[in-house]
Amino acid sequence: MQLNPRQRYRLLRKLARHRSFRIGFFIVAILVLAAVLAPLIAQYDPIAMRIRFRFRPPQAAFPFGTDQFGRDVFSRVVYGTRLSLWIGLATALASGVFGAFLGVLSAQYRRFDALLMRVMDALMAVPAILLAIGLTAALGPHTSSVIIALSVAYIPRTARIVRGSALVTRELEFIEAARVAGASGLRIMLKHLLPNAMGPLLVQSTFVFAYAILAEAALSFLGVGPSPPTPSWGNIISEGRDHSVQAWWIMLFPGIAISLATLGMNLLGDGLRDVLDPRLKVET
Amino acid sequence: MNNLAAPIAGVRDLVKIFPVKSDSGGAPLQLHAVNQVGFDISAGETLGLVGESGSGKSTIGRLLVGLIPPTRGHVELFGEAITGKDGARHLSNVRRRLQFVFQDPYGSLNPRMRVDDCIAEPLDIAGSVSRKERADRIIELLEIVGLPRSCGDRYPHEFSGGQRQRIGIARALALRPEFIVCDEPVSALDVSMQAQIVNLLLDLQEKFGLSYLFIAHDLAVVRSIARRVAVMYAGSIVEQGPRGDIYRAPKHPYTQALLDAVPRPDPERQRKPTLGGEIPSILNPLPGCAFAMRCPLATDRCRNERPMPREVGSAHLVACHLA
Numbered sequence: 064m065q066l067n068p069r070q071r072y073r074l075l076r077k078l079a080r081h082r083s084f085r086i087g088f089f090i091v092a093i094l095v096l097a098a099v100l101a102p103l104i105a106q107y108d109p110i111a112m113r114i115r116f117r118f119r120p121p122q123a124a125f126p127f128g129t130d131q132f133g134r135d136v137f138s139r140v141v142y143g144t145r146l147s148l149w150i151g152l153a154t155a156l157a158s159g160v161f162g163a164f165l166g167v168l169s170a171q172y173r174r175f176d177a178l179l180m181r182v183m184d185a186l187m188a189v190p191a192i193l194l195a196i197g198l199t200a201a202l203g204p205h206t207s208s209v210i211i212a213l214s215v216a217y218i219p220r221t222a223r224i225v226r227g228s229a230l231v232t233r234e235l236e237f238i239e240a241a242r243v244a245g246a247s248g249l250r251i252m253l254k255h256l257l258p259n260a261m262g263p264l265l266v267q268s269t270f271v272f273a274y275a276i277l278a279e280a281a282l283s284f285l286g287v288g289p290s291p292p293t294p295s296w297g298n299i300i301s302e303g304r305d306h307s308v309q310a311w312w313i314m315l316f317p318g319i320a321i322s323l324a325t326l327g328m329n330l331l332g333d334g335l336r337d338v339l340d341p342r343l344k345v346e347t
Numbered sequence: 348m349n350n351l352a353a354p355i356a357g358v359r360d361l362v363k364i365f366p367v368k369s370d371s372g373g374a375p376l377q378l379h380a381v382n383q384v385g386f387d388i389s390a391g392e393t394l395g396l397v398g399e400s401g402s403g404k405s406t407i408g409r410l411l412v413g414l415i416p417p418t419r420g421h422v423e424l425f426g427e428a429i430t431g432k433d434g435a436r437h438l439s440n441v442r443r444r445l446q447f448v449f450q451d452p453y454g455s456l457n458p459r460m461r462v463d464d465c466i467a468e469p470l471d472i473a474g475s476v477s478r479k480e481r482a483d484r485i486i487e488l489l490e491i492v493g494l495p496r497s498c499g500d501r502y503p504h505e506f507s508g509g510q511r512q513r514i515g516i517a518r519a520l521a522l523r524p525e526f527i528v529c530d531e532p533v534s535a536l537d538v539s540m541q542a543q544i545v546n547l548l549l550d551l552q553e554k555f556g557l558s559y560l561f562i563a564h565d566l567a568v569v570r571s572i573a574r575r576v577a578v579m580y581a582g583s584i585v586e587q588g589p590r591g592d593i594y595r596a597p598k599h600p601y602t603q604a605l606l607d608a609v610p611r612p613d614p615e616r617q618r619k620p621t622l623g624g625e626i627p628s629i630l631n632p633l634p635g636c637a638f639a640m641r642c643p644l645a646t647d648r649c650r651n652e653r654p655m656p657r658e659v660g661s662a663h664l665v666a667c668h669l670a
Binding site: 105198235236237239240241242244245246247250254257258259261 | 410413414442445446447448450451454455456457458459460465468469472473502515518522567
């Protein structure tokens with residue numbers, strides 16, 4: 064967002080005072096650190112099997128226990144953070160960019176709008192997770208196909224939000240001022256409609272981030288996520304499912320990680336929404 | 348018109364009808380926002396356009412700069428017809444020479460754009476200015492409208508209504524236009540600020556030889572800036588003429604009622620009864636004079652036959668059967 068230093072300072076101070084933003088930021092910061100420093104934090108190779116150590120309950124050497132192949136669950140969860148955050152980030156970015164583009168386009172060109180929004184309605188009629196299952200099944204079990212599928216599933220929501228915001232903006236007089244000066248449709252979209260939709264877009268993107276993490280876990284659990292033995296949180300849970308009675312720890316810890324990540328992103332998004340909305344609030 | 352100089356803006360038989368969905372879901376109703384309007388504005392002149400809200404004054408302003416297309420009629424700017432067949436091309440020929448100042452000082456500046464970018468927007472759109480020229484021009488414009496040059500790197504929300512209106516005027520001046528439509532530029536400001544902005548507009552007119560279409564609902568404001576005044580009622584211009592004639596010897600009953608409604612600080616003066624009723628619906632209007640149903644003098648002719656503007660004095664036109 065384009066902000067001058069004073070506005071930025073004021074915004075940051077407000078965010079720093081917002082309790083749920085602080086908690087969310089703390090959780091997400093820890094996860095990001097875990098992802099970045101994974102090789103230092105995890106004592107073991109997340110993929111290497113050591114059959115001798117299978118089904119060890121949580122203990123000093125294996126804080127989260129081990130799974131049926133003797134792999135350290137802690138190391139796998141820590142490495143899984145990388146994948147989950149990457150999928151969340153990439154999905155949030157891709158659906159944010161395309162959603163913003165389509166949203167602004169349909170606000171600017173009303174004829175295009177009728178067509179596009181019907182397509183979006185059709186996509187939204189299918190539950191996002193079902194759509195993602197279908198798409199990943201078609202694209203194959205890779206990380207990239209999960210990202211593409213989830214992005215497609217979340218674009219309609221983002222497009223709707225940006226469109227709504229741009230429809231409000233385009234009725235304001237500065238749009239007419241630009242048109243009197245001869246501004247092209249492209250200029251109005253990029254310079255006027257898009258910057259004024261950044262607040263809601265940012266908030267929506269944090270929620271997409273959280274949904275994507277959750278959806279990745281669901282896809283992996285159903286067997287259409289990144290293929291095993293890739294350590295993703297969903298994969299770990301999926302592989303632990305058959306042994307949940309004798310080794311509850313295999314499913315519990317990645318489950319906690321998913322809950323934490325989703326909770327953290329949601330709290331972060333709530334805080335951003337409270338501080339950024341109403342979007343055009345005049346601060347004097 | 349007695350004016351021999353070619354007008355900067357000429358409007359003939361201008362009609363704008365907005366289709367409105369009817370409540371009962373039948374055929375769309377026609378909202379006659381502007382009904383057969385004609386006027387000229389010559390170089391260096393200010394035409395004041397007054398009327399109640401909803402009388403169509405802002406619609407005329409927007410029609411005049413091509414923001415919305417007319418339903419019928421002709422608009423000519425600098426000798427080029429911006430309506431009709433080659434309207435769009437002609438409009439782009441004259442675009443640099445006309446500008447618009449808006450009513451709402453809060454809505455007319457993009458809150459996400461820095462003041463210097465707001466001001467330079469017409470330059471950026473027109474293209475062909477170097478970075479240096481652009482920066483110099485911004486400083487020059489800020490000085491012209493009486494703002495400190497340090498304003499450029501701040502954002503609109505840091506300014507008061509009057510300062511924002513100055514920013515809007517600076518933007519309008521960026522390309523050195525000759526004609527500016529001012530759509531109620533002071534009605535959102537408090538009185539002391541109104542005077543400052545009006546004086547600024549007068550100074551700019553003198554300095555740059557600008558012509559204005561000055562739209563307002565406040566007769567006092569229009570009197571202080573416009574040499575010629577047109578009075579609108581329900582989409583039509585009921586009377587137009589030199590300022591002196593309109594204010595001293597109004598001929599149209601509506602203009603008379605409007606001027607009578609202005610409070611005067613004279614306790615001895617007997618006030619005439621104020622106008623009853625409301626502005627009529629301009630959805631599918633009746634034949635005859637739009638003012639007939641409120642006019643104390645209305646006759647059967649007024650109710651059935653639409654009065655056309657007639658010259659009653661030098662450049663003084665009145666659309667009334669009785670004047």
